[in-house]
Amino acid sequence: MPLNTWSTRWLKTSFVLLLILVGCGLVLFLNQLETRKSTESTLSIQQVRLRINPILLNLEQNNHLLQEPEVREHLLSIVKENGVELSYVGLDGTILLSSSPASEGKQVNLRSALHYDLNHAVQATNGNDSLNIAFPVMTGPNGSQIGNAIFTIPKTIFMVNETVIFPYFILGTLLVTSILLGFLLIFMKRKIRKRMLSPIHQLKQHAESILKGQYNDQIQYNRMDEMGELYAMLDLMRTEIMHLSELRIRQEKAQKELITNISHELKTPITTVKAYIEAILEGLCSDEETLKEYMEIMRTHTDKTARLVEDLLVHALQELGQISVEPREVYSRSAFETMLNPIGHIVRMNGLIYEEPEHIPNVLIRMDPIRIEQVLSNLVSNALKHTVPGDSIRINAELDLGKLRISIADSGQGIRAQDMPFVFERYFRGNASPSARNIHEGTGLGLSICKSIIEAHGGHISFSSKEGQGTLFQFTLPIC
Numbered sequence: 001m002p003l004n005t006w007s008t009r010w011l012k013t014s015f016v017l018l019l020i021l022v023g024c025g026l027v028l029f030l031n032q033l034e035t036r037k038s039t040e041s042t043l044s045i046q047q048v049r050l051r052i053n054p055i056l057l058n059l060e061q062n063n064h065l066l067q068e069p070e071v072r073e074h075l076l077s078i079v080k081e082n083g084v085e086l087s088y089v090g091l092d093g094t095i096l097l098s099s100s101p102a103s104e105g106k107q108v109n110l111r112s113a114l115h116y117d118l119n120h121a122v123q124a125t126n127g128n129d130s131l132n133i134a135f136p137v138m139t140g141p142n143g144s145q146i147g148n149a150i151f152t153i154p155k156t157i158f159m160v161n162e163t164v165i166f167p168y169f170i171l172g173t174l175l176v177t178s179i180l181l182g183f184l185l186i187f188m189k190r191k192i193r194k195r196m197l198s199p200i201h202q203l204k205q206h207a208e209s210i211l212k213g214q215y216n217d218q219i220q221y222n223r224m225d226e227m228g229e230l231y232a233m234l235d236l237m238r239t240e241i242m243h244l245s246e247l248r249i250r251q252e253k254a255q256k257e258l259i260t261n262i263s264h265e266l267k268t269p270i271t272t273v274k275a276y277i278e279a280i281l282e283g284l285c286s287d288e289e290t291l292k293e294y295m296e297i298m299r300t301h302t303d304k305t306a307r308l309v310e311d312l313l314v315h316a317l318q319e320l321g322q323i324s325v326e327p328r329e330v331y332s333r334s335a336f337e338t339m340l341n342p343i344g345h346i347v348r349m350n351g352l353i354y355e356e357p358e359h360i361p362n363v364l365i366r367m368d369p370i371r372i373e374q375v376l377s378n379l380v381s382n383a384l385k386h387t388v389p390g391d392s393i394r395i396n397a398e399l400d401l402g403k404l405r406i407s408i409a410d411s412g413q414g415i416r417a418q419d420m421p422f423v424f425e426r427y428f429r430g431n432a433s434p435s436a437r438n439i440h441e442g443t444g445l446g447l448s449i450c451k452s453i454i455e456a457h458g459g460h461i462s463f464s465s466k467e468g469q470g471t472l473f474q475f476t477l478p479i480c
Contacts, residue, residue: 269301351389
């Protein structure tokens with residue numbers, strides 16, 4: 001279910017539940033209000049006792065003096081002050097004292113006239129505005145009952161009106177809370193749409209642009225929150241995909257140039273070799289010395305062709321991650337002397353000064369002599385491309401922290417600063433010296449192949465250079 005649809009349904013459901021809650025609260029309030037209207041007030045026996053206690057006390061204290069006019073008048077004045085009426089009835093039902101003197105001496109039915117319970121007294125009022133409630137009159141705290149005091153009490157005394165502020169407060173609180181909750185739900189809906197749905201829709205558009213190969217539109221989000229982190233990660237992904245796409249395009253272009261260059265490089269020596277073979281077959285070599293000269297030229301071009309083919313093979317293996325390296329245990333001095341002898345001859349043939357190692361440490365190492373010779377050949381060929389006759393190439397070998405370090409230094413033109421980060425990348429070809437005409441431009445694979453071979457041996461290759469002052473390449477091989 002889409003998030004927008006889900007949030008809309010969630011909001012509607014919340015509003016329905018909120019309305020149900022408000023409705024239930026309103027019904028309860030109206031029911032409570034109706035109940036209070038029906039009762040209007042509650043009985044209070046305490047109010048009654050406050051009024052009749054002084055009368056009862058005086059009646060018990062002066063019970064034996066009721067025949068005296070002064071005592072009677074004083075007692076009736078107290079009754080009048082408290083707003084009630086009194087009928088003092090003896091145990092035989094005779095009215096001995098009354099607020100209405102005409103009723104004195106009359107008999108009352110004690111069973112129907114005496115109501116000791118306030119609720120029973122209220123039920124016996126039959127809707128009147130006053131009620132009759134009886135209290136026993138005692139001779140003392142521990143004495144016996146000598147009569148009953150029947151009080152006629154107005155309704156205003158025994159009925160206490162209760163306030164209804166609290167129910168209204170509860171209802172008001174419920175309504176205010178419901179309104180606030182409603183606004184909060186609306187606010188959450190807008191926030192979800194603004195902070196989630198809209199950014200997600202924009203992310204979808206950015207993702208579609210990336211899918212279509214449009215990598216230049218930067219993905220931006222102005223808030224530093226979880227959505228901002230997601231936007232930042234997507235923009236990093238866009239940048240990385242753009243970089244990989246550009247790299248792929250450059251590699252495809254470089255591979256096309258590589259095929260073109262190698263085709264040209266192979267065509268020239270093969271054509272040359274073919275021409276000299278045809279010359280020999282046609283008998284143009286009049287003597288043995290000319291024949292040897294032709295054979296030497298053919299060997300040079302054949303070596304060039306073999307080197308190009310070898311570079312292509314290693315490059316193919318490099319692409320597959322399967323460079324063929326077969327290390328075996330050899331002694332370093334004899335192995336490197338065998339490799340360096342022909343290299344020295346090639347350097348001198350190109351008019352450069354060759355400085356061979358003064359001393360090669362004789363240690364046991366594991367290496368593939370064919371591959372290491374290829375590394376040395378590529379590094380020297382690279383030095384020849386950046387030097388001119390009169391410059392020097394120096395090779396040195398030494399032990400360094402349990403490793404054999406081989407250095408190839410030249411005094412040529414050096415490597416430009418802008419080219420240094422790409423020296424070991426495939427297809428990269430630096431600017432060769434104008435005087436290095438007898439050295440082929442190369443395929444841009446040599447140094448990349450060197451790096452792969454050395455790392456396959458468990459070693460490390462690096463370089464340092466300063467433009468106009470030469471370059472130093474060095475690699476290490478672990479000692480057994």
